[in-house]
Amino acid sequence: MSYTFRITGKKKIKLKSFDPEYDAGLTREEADAKTAALCKEMMELQELLYAASDHSVLIVLQGRDTSGKDGTIRVVTGPLNSLACNVASFKVPTANELAHDFLWRVHQQTPGRGQMTIFNRSHYEDVLVVRVHNLAPKKVWKARYDHINNFEQLLVDSNTIVLKFYLHISKEEQEARLLEREQDATKAWKLSAGDWKEREYWDDYTAAYEDAINECSTKDAPWHIVPANKKWFRNLAVAETIVDALKPYKKAWLKKLDAMGAEEKALIEEFRREKQTTK
Amino acid sequence: MSYTFRITGKKKIKLKSFDPEYDAGLTREEADAKTAALCKEMMELQELLYAASDHSVLIVLQGRDTSGKDGTIRVVTGPLNSLACNVASFKVPTANELAHDFLWRVHQQTPGRGQMTIFNRSHYEDVLVVRVHNLAPKKVWKARYDHINNFEQLLVDSNTIVLKFYLHISKEEQEARLLEREQDATKAWKLSAGDWKEREYWDDYTAAYEDAINECSTKDAPWHIVPANKKWFRNLAVAETIVDALKPYKKAWLKKLDAMGAEEKALIEEFRREKQTTK
Numbered sequence: 355m356s357y358t359f360r361i362t363g364k365k366k367i368k369l370k371s372f373d374p375e376y377d378a379g380l381t382r383e384e385a386d387a388k389t390a391a392l393c394k395e396m397m398e399l400q401e402l403l404y405a406a407s408d409h410s411v412l413i414v415l416q417g418r419d420t421s422g423k424d425g426t427i428r429v430v431t432g433p434l435n436s437l438a439c440n441v442a443s444f445k446v447p448t449a450n451e452l453a454h455d456f457l458w459r460v461h462q463q464t465p466g467r468g469q470m471t472i473f474n475r476s477h478y479e480d481v482l483v484v485r486v487h488n489l490a491p492k493k494v495w496k497a498r499y500d501h502i503n504n505f506e507q508l509l510v511d512s513n514t515i516v517l518k519f520y521l522h523i524s525k526e527e528q529e530a531r532l533l534e535r536e537q538d539a540t541k542a543w544k545l546s547a548g549d550w551k552e553r554e555y556w557d558d559y560t561a562a563y564e565d566a567i568n569e570c571s572t573k574d575a576p577w578h579i580v581p582a583n584k585k586w587f588r589n590l591a592v593a594e595t596i597v598d599a600l601k602p603y604k605k606a607w608l609k610k611l612d613a614m615g616a617e618e619k620a621l622i623e624e625f626r627r628e629k630q631t632t633k
Numbered sequence: 634m635s636y637t638f639r640i641t642g643k644k645k646i647k648l649k650s651f652d653p654e655y656d657a658g659l660t661r662e663e664a665d666a667k668t669a670a671l672c673k674e675m676m677e678l679q680e681l682l683y684a685a686s687d688h689s690v691l692i693v694l695q696g697r698d699t700s701g702k703d704g705t706i707r708v709v710t711g712p713l714n715s716l717a718c719n720v721a722s723f724k725v726p727t728a729n730e731l732a733h734d735f736l737w738r739v740h741q742q743t744p745g746r747g748q749m750t751i752f753n754r755s756h757y758e759d760v761l762v763v764r765v766h767n768l769a770p771k772k773v774w775k776a777r778y779d780h781i782n783n784f785e786q787l788l789v790d791s792n793t794i795v796l797k798f799y800l801h802i803s804k805e806e807q808e809a810r811l812l813e814r815e816q817d818a819t820k821a822w823k824l825s826a827g828d829w830k831e832r833e834y835w836d837d838y839t840a841a842y843e844d845a846i847n848e849c850s851t852k853d854a855p856w857h858i859v860p861a862n863k864k865w866f867r868n869l870a871v872a873e874t875i876v877d878a879l880k881p882y883k884k885a886w887l888k889k890l891d892a893m894g895a896e897e898k899a900l901i902e903e904f905r906r907e908k909q910t911t912k
Contacts, residue, residue: 407732453686453745455791461740466732497790504783511776512734 359579359591361571369560369579374524376581385586392593393433399600400470402607404438405614405622407468409603410514413596414473416482416566417521418559419549420531422582423474426521429589430596431472437628440465443474456480456498457505464509477502478518481566486558499569506575516575517599519592520563521582525556638858638870640850648839648858653803655860664865671872672712678879679749681886683717684893684901686747688882689793692875693752695761695845696800697838698828699810701861702753705800708868709875710751716907719744722753735759735777736784743788756781757797760845765837778848785854795854796878798871799842800861804835 361367377385403409413431415423427441442463451459457477465471481502485495506516523531532549535541567577578595582588611622640646656664682688692710694702706720721742730738736756744750760781764774785795802810811828814820850856857874861867890901 410732450745453689453747454743455787455793457787458740458743461737464733464737466729468732494790501783501787501790504780504787508734508736508780508783511773511780514734 359581360595361567361577361579362573363571365568365571367564367567367579369522369564372522372579372581374522374527374581374583377584377587380587380590382584382586385584385590389429389586389590389593392590392597393430395597396431396593396600397433397435399597399604400434400438401622401625402604402611403470403600404435404468404625405618406603406607406610408513408607408610410465410467410509410512411470411596411600412465412473412509412514412516413470414476414478414516414518415521416476416478416519416563417582418523418528418556419552420528420535421521421523422585422588423521425585426519426589426592427472427474430593431470434470435625435628437625438468439470439472441472441474444476444479455501457501461505465514467513477505478566478570482559482562485562486555499565502570503572503575506570506572510574515599515603517595518570518575518577519595520567520577520579521588522579523582525553527583528553638860639874640846640856640858641852642850644847644850646843646847646858648801648843651801651858651860653801653806653860653862656863656866659866659869661863661865664863664869668708668865668869668872671869671876672709674876675710675872675879676712676714678876678883679713679717680901680904681883681890682749682879683714683747683904684897685882685886685889687792687886687889689744689746689788689791690749690875690879691744691752691788691793691795692749693755693757693795693797694800695755695757695798695842696861697802697807697835698831699807699814700800700802701864701867702800704864705798705868705871706751706753709872710749713749714904714907716904717747718749718751720751720753723755723758734780736780740784744793746792756784757845757849761838761841764841765834778844781849782851782854785849785851789853794878794882796874797849797854797856798874799846799856799858800867801858802861804832806862807832 359372380388403411415426417423431439431441440463444460447459460473460477463471463473480490481495481498484490485492510516532553535549567579571577578591580588580591580595611619614622638651659667682690694705696702710718710720719742723739726738739752739756742750742752759769760774760777763769764771789795811832814823814828846856846858857870859867859870859874890898893901
């Protein structure tokens with residue numbers, strides 16, 4: 355599979371140049387098989403990440419309502435060992451969170467060495483929803499792109515592998531998914547009156563996402579625009595991107611594992627057993 | 634009293650140009666009287682800071698062993714209402730703290746709006762003790778000056794008034810204080826075998842402090858080199874600097890207080906009562 359959705363360095367992308375229907379010519383079955391294999395590989399890499407404890411992994415998931423953030427977490431990172439994998443969801447900030455700078459609550463949730471954290475929404479909301487709904491003056495949110503780049507560079511300099519995903523759906527696909535939620539009693543809880551209202555700001559969000567991606571893509575903390583109309587392709591694209599990002603470290607992590615004493619190796623064994631009993 | 638110890642913007646100061654004995658020609662009695670008046674003014678300003686809740690105050694105290702960080706906190710900020718004033722002490726980092734970037738534990742302790750926090754030691758230790766004792770490679774601590782400037786700018790942009798103090802004592806004064814600690818049973822607990830050992834690195838710390846001050850002084854987050862051989866002058870200098878930094882906001886805070894409803898004003902009354910009963 356070959357596609358270039360990775361954005362590195364300041365660009366001037368427009369989302370309309372990216373096809374949300376893209377599927378690399380794969381069938382669903384082919385994609386699901388690839389994703390399953392990649393998830394297996396990811397679990398092995400996670401074990402080495404944990405064993406070596408030299409790096410952290412931070413995965414940022416952003417996307418409009420119904421774009422599939424929860425689904426991606428369930429399918430792609432769900433199989434990982436939760437001893438060293440954590441999901442941080444960022445909802446409407448509390449009064450105490452609002453009393454601090456916008457990165458305060460986010461920084462607290464960053465992964466330690468050996469750990470992987472998935473941000474379900476993130477600090478980017480402070481240049482997305484905050485901008486679209488004028489929750490802060492332009493001067494304030496404009497300054498945040500630099501703050502975000504500096505913050506992510508701090509994490510990168512502290513051995514964090516940072517991967518950011520924008521789950522890219524079309525306006526038509528969102529409508530279909532909102533309607534589906536209305537009709538499916540098991541999914542209705544996910545639908546709030548605000549979702550249809552929020553859809554009216556589609557173009558404003560497009561502009562805000564384009565700026566966030568263009569302003570905050572760096573070699574070390576790239577954005578990935580993931581075609582997400584087809585959930586199975588979205589899962590494959592995210593899984594492959596994560597595995598591709600971790601694989602280059604495999605040799606070094608294995609080397610560190612080999613050099614470990616018996617006591618440390620016993621801890622890794624415990625990690626393996628935990629995985630088998632909890633999954 | 635007139636002196637210029639405030640460093641703003643990148644400079645090339647040398648500590649030897651600053652006289653640790655400086656006292657502006659005051660007697661101890663004169664200085665203590667001034668300090669007491671300033672502390673009273675600071676308490677009034679703190680009440681307004683808390684009432685308006687538009688700004689935060691971060692005070693960073695750094696200095697060599699025995700330079701008087703604890704004493705400054707006791708005398709200068711001790712009288713403040715602890716409902717809205719907090720001291721954060723940064724000791725040797727824990728394993729979990731070391732597993733994160735060096736600002737992770739520090740960011741968690743930053744003050745929310747209306748609050749004042751005093752850092753007893755701080756993120757600067759990561760370019761001081763870490764550098765002097767080679768606890769991280771030069772490449773790592775060198776990169777931290779930028780990270781610190783970016784981090785402090787984030788706080789400033791979120792309405793934090795940042796004041797950094799280096800308590801400047803001479804090598805002779807430190808010797809006298811260490812000897813005094815050895816002989817005074819009530820102070821002996823503060824003396825560790827490491828203190829005399831650490832003194833051997835005097836010149837390395839001088840170089841590290843000079844770089845920290847020169848690299849990380851900005852208009853919005855200035856360093857202040859406080860003559861600290863005379864404790865009573867040190868207290869006066871710190872108290873005056875804090876009061877001078879807060880006074881320009883007084884009018885705006887008062888205005889906000891005036892515009893408040895009865896319910897909000899009742900909360901301020903509670904704050905006042907709390908102060909009277911706990912002090």
